[in-house]
Amino acid sequence: MSGDLLVIGAAEVVTLAGGLRRGSAQGDVATVRGEASGPLAVAVLGGQVAAVGRGSDVRTVLEGQGVDVAGLPHLDAAGGTVTPGLVDAHTHLLFAGSRESELGLRQKGATYLEILAAGGGILSTVDRTRAATDEELLTHGRRWATEMLSHGVTTAEVKSGYGLDAATELRLLATYGRLAADGPLELVPTFLGAHAVPREFRDRPDATEAYVRDVIERQLPAVAEQGIARFCDVFCEAGVFDADQSRRVLEAGARLGLRPRLHADEIHDSGGAALAVEVGAASADHLAAISDAGIEALGLAADRGAAVVATLLPATTLYLMSGHYAPARRLIERGVPVALGSDFNPGTSPTPNLALVLTIACLQLRLTPSEALAAATINAAHALGLGESHGALEAGRVGDLVIWDVPRHELIPYWVGADLIRAVVKGGSIVRERASTP
Ligand code: NIG
Ligand code: FE
Numbered sequence: 001m002s003g004d005l006l007v008i009g010a011a012e013v014v015t016l017a018g019g020l021r022r023g024s025a026q027g028d029v030a031t032v033r034g035e036a037s038g039p040l041a042v043a044v045l046g047g048q049v050a051a052v053g054r055g056s057d058v059r060t061v062l063e064g065q066g067v068d069v070a071g072l073p074h075l076d077a078a079g080g081t082v083t084p085g086l087v088d089a090h091t092h093l094l095f096a097g098s099r100e101s102e103l104g105l106r107q108k109g110a111t112y113l114e115i116l117a118a119g120g121g122i123l124s125t126v127d128r129t130r131a132a133t134d135e136e137l138l139t140h141g142r143r144w145a146t147e148m149l150s151h152g153v154t155t156a157e158v159k160s161g162y163g164l165d166a167a168t169e170l171r172l173l174a175t176y177g178r179l180a181a182d183g184p185l186e187l188v189p190t191f192l193g194a195h196a197v198p199r200e201f202r203d204r205p206d207a208t209e210a211y212v213r214d215v216i217e218r219q220l221p222a223v224a225e226q227g228i229a230r231f232c233d234v235f236c237e238a239g240v241f242d243a244d245q246s247r248r249v250l251e252a253g254a255r256l257g258l259r260p261r262l263h264a265d266e267i268h269d270s271g272g273a274a275l276a277v278e279v280g281a282a283s284a285d286h287l288a289a290i291s292d293a294g295i296e297a298l299g300l301a302a303d304r305g306a307a308v309v310a311t312l313l314p315a316t317t318l319y320l321m322s323g324h325y326a327p328a329r330r331l332i333e334r335g336v337p338v339a340l341g342s343d344f345n346p347g348t349s350p351t352p353n354l355a356l357v358l359t360i361a362c363l364q365l366r367l368t369p370s371e372a373l374a375a376a377t378i379n380a381a382h383a384l385g386l387g388e389s390h391g392a393l394e395a396g397r398v399g400d401l402v403i404w405d406v407p408r409h410e411l412i413p414y415w416v417g418a419d420l421i422r423a424v425v426k427g428g429s430i431v432r433e434r435a436s437t438p
Helices: 055-064 101-107 112-117 122-131 134-150 166-182 207-226 243-255 272-278 292-303 314-320 328-333 354-364 369-375 378-383
Strands: 005-010 012-014 031-033 040-045 048-054 074-076 081-084 086-088 153-159 186-194 231-236 262-264 283-286 309-312 338-340 401-404 421-426 429-433
Touching: 005 055, 005 081, 005 401, 012 040, 031 048, 040 055, 048 055, 081 086, 086 354, 086 378, 101 112, 122 166, 134 153, 134 166, 134 421, 134 429, 153 421, 166 186, 166 207, 186 207, 186 243, 207 243, 231 243, 243 272, 262 272, 272 283, 272 292, 292 328, 309 328, 309 378, 314 354, 328 338, 338 354, 338 369, 338 378, 354 369, 369 378
Parallel strands: 005 074, 012 081, 086 153, 153 186, 186 231, 231 262, 262 283, 283 309, 309 338
Antiparallel strands: 005 040, 012 031, 040 048, 081 401, 401 421, 421 429
16 A cells, blocks of 8 residues: 555664653654664554564564555665654745845845845845746746755745735745645645835835735735645844734734744844744744843743744854854753754755755754754654654654664764765655665
């Protein structure tokens, strides 16, 4: 039956069983190692994880359920490591064009917000995206979704935000729907109408206010009516949308059933982390400029069981050359659950490679390899509201996994930018497989 698979011959299986990770447990990846017990196995039946552990034990469990083990499709991990499929908790997958010229501007000293204020940045991508056909957007989406998958990502959050008018925002979200239907990458769509104030509003004295009203009164109701987004996001940043404007958008979204998440405290402290707690956001993202009060607000929320996941995006900080990374160690010490995302977008993070982000997180955020892996699996799943079904290899969860050609998970971020992936499995189906053994 499709969705059935028996992975055999693993040296290590990183299960991430046990729920959201935070504090001293951020790096507890619940690993099963094969040294003493012999090769390990993972069984997926009907698209869901059925059993994980010593090969002979997994066979016994399956036989006990009346499964014809010999008749299952087998996949040999050949002494590699099996992890849950990676979850990318923050991407801007759909856009048109590219912005390589901004790299040169930044190398000469221009800042990201200066380029945006001068009508470049996000706004130049909006021009290109509005002019693109649905088919062009779909082709772009397929290309980069396929690339994400090849780096081990089986589920990704995907934002609109390069339309900035009702028609184009709806077109972007509808295109995510078509991409998701094609599969195999699973997509979690987010409406980000409040990404920037578009050109047609900029000459008005009340530009930002007028656009916030457009988002709340026109765009959000249309998105909610079509049921094509799960979350509502805002770029809460000095000179873009302030905390009050962000609150109004997020609350309006929540009233329409879209859960809040936000770009918070990326470049300046804008009170974004505290706002995320106030509105019950699933995630507060970036946080490179979070204040002490912001860290405390996230810590208190986690302590009272209402955690807002801190989704950190270190590839963005690297690409912006700001040198000012999110205080990941302080967040972890304060008990805030940390997730990771690529922030794939044409301006600040043109990388679809979440495996590479794990390495950047180790080098620049000082996460351990285990902490980084938890951040890109179970915690990222929680950041997307999928914490009970995705992000871990536990019986009953989705059968999404990656086989890495290394004998233990610490080697995944160690081999910087290397192609380590033997196979990617989505819902028990092999969706990527290396043709030859290295
Ligand atoms: O997460 N900061 C806002 N949004 C994106 C960048 C979008 C762009 O520059 O096109 C981010 O970094
Ligand atoms: Fe972003």
